Amino acid sequence: MAAEFDVDVTPTQTRSPREMEIIRSAYRTMAHSGSHRISLREVATEAGVSKALLLYHFGTKEALLFAAMKWALERTAVRIRGGLESASRPREQIGALIDAIFVDAEANREFYLFYLDLVEHASRSPGFGELSGTLDQIINGLFAEVIGNGVTDGVFSVDDVDVAARHMRALIEGTFLQWIQTTDWRESHSQWKSDCRVALLLLLGVVQDS
Amino acid sequence: MAAEFDVDVTPTQTRSPREMEIIRSAYRTMAHSGSHRISLREVATEAGVSKALLLYHFGTKEALLFAAMKWALERTAVRIRGGLESASRPREQIGALIDAIFVDAEANREFYLFYLDLVEHASRSPGFGELSGTLDQIINGLFAEVIGNGVTDGVFSVDDVDVAARHMRALIEGTFLQWIQTTDWRESHSQWKSDCRVALLLLLGVVQDS
């Protein structure tokens, strides 16, 4: 709980290859067993290095977790933003967003379990709050942009673009929250995905066609 | 990880007063510092009893957590169901649901942080999965009932009542997920609440009036 402020803010790009290996191992372990439960020993084993090396590179366990979470969030933000570029018309952009977000059952489950951990973590220690706050701004900004385009084109009709972006995000994350808890998450992934898309268009004031 | 099946299924009603005290303390501690972080010592101190007493009554830490989570979920389900009784017409029922769910910033935050913990917990050990699965059925069933009434009365228009119930739940929980992460959660609670209500009515195909 002490000195929560001086978290390592090293840009993820400048990390050495070895550090990236460790970060990836940390994320993998975290996603698999929950960020609270993991020990340095587990991460070290996963990475095939000694426990002491993790501390050598990151100083503390907390700093390693922070770096791994940061990396995972940045990666996700980039992926979503990238998916958006493949579409130009608002209706298609929504589809592209959904495609970029609902990538694959395995990866989605890992990420959202990890994400829930992060939210819970963030609520207790301020440093992590900024982290998820950054993702928050990126995602909601992206959503707002797409919705804004749709409103301009007369395809969507919403009162407030930013509020609509929040609703959109709520719907998506809430969907994942329920989906994660199902036992048939592997098989039902695509069903939840299409249900979510339908609801989204409803929220944005689009008349459903197909 | 071993013997996850034989969790204690004692009905919460049959618990002795002392056990209820402990359960409440466990929930309070859990909601405050996260279910992963809490130690038996913390809970015992909160309850003003010795650590050994917790083990005497519940056997293991896991079983105590289970009992506390069960109690909290049952309590919440009862509250929501109770709130519904005050309204008869579908439109009002939605309002009543929202009122029963968005009770109070403090309590909501505590409960949702706890709930996220539970979801994460449940995803790793099957016993807890059944727990949240039960809540799932109760809540979604309730939602479906209300939506069904609205559809019959011609107030709501949805394709599939059960799917709509899931969307409704997704929107609500997703809203909480975002709200929890805000720094001004205390002040903004009512704003998120009313935003959520508006979005809900949109989802249910109601034309917004006021």
Place this chain on the structure above:
DNA sequence: TACTAGGCTGACCGCGTGGTCAGGAGCAAC
């Protein structure tokens, strides 16, 4: 060859944890 610097490790430390256990306090039954 000798020296240096940085990546890396095994052995180690103190601590807090979940869980055990022998037994004390209070009380009812006989």
Place this chain on the structure above:
DNA sequence: GTTGCTCCTGACCACGCGGTCAGCCTAGTA
């Protein structure tokens, strides 16, 4: 009085944790 039962506790245990540290290995360099 004493036996037995339930509730309850402090002292204790083994264990795994995050973190430290002395020192090894390798590559660069002069």
